[in-house]
Amino acid sequence: MEVLKVSAQSKPKSVAGALAAVLRERGSAEVQAVGAGAVNQAVKAIAIARGYVAPNGMDLVAVPAFAEIDIEGEERTAIRFIVEPR
Numbered sequence: 871m872e873v874l875k876v877s878a879q880s881k882p883k884s885v886a887g888a889l890a891a892v893l894r895e896r897g898s899a900e901v902q903a904v905g906a907g908a909v910n911q912a913v914k915a916i917a918i919a920r921g922y923v924a925p926n927g928m929d930l931v932a933v934p935a936f937a938e939i940d941i942e943g944e945e946r947t948a949i950r951f952i953v954e955p956r
Contacts, residue, residue, distance in 0.1 A: 871952075873900045876915065878907025885915035889953065890922040893930070898954040902937070909949050916953060928955040 872892045876885055885901075892899040903912040920930045932951040939948045 871898055871900050872896055873902055876901055876903045876908050876912040878905060878911060880911045882911050882914035882918055886918035886922060889915060889919040893923055901951040901953060902948050904946050904948045912951060931956045
């Protein structure tokens with residue numbers, strides 16, 4: 871599954887475009903964010919992507935989950951959103 875990593879500085883429209891492309895190509899995607907700002911941008915991107923893929927007959931759902939990841943040797947908690955058509 872394709873993993874899209876989102877930061878607090880990510881532009882939601884750009885992430886949404888990438889997410890829509892992955893969804894059209896592979897059918898599902900994973901969006902990963904660490905920190906409140908990054909999670910905010912990720913949620914906005916998922917909402918925008920719903921509008922991008924709706925004309926193709928896709929209605930998206932996002933399932934959130936926690937994930938432990940390693941960043942520069944430090945363990946951090948990330949939020950992962952599994953994004954799939956309903």
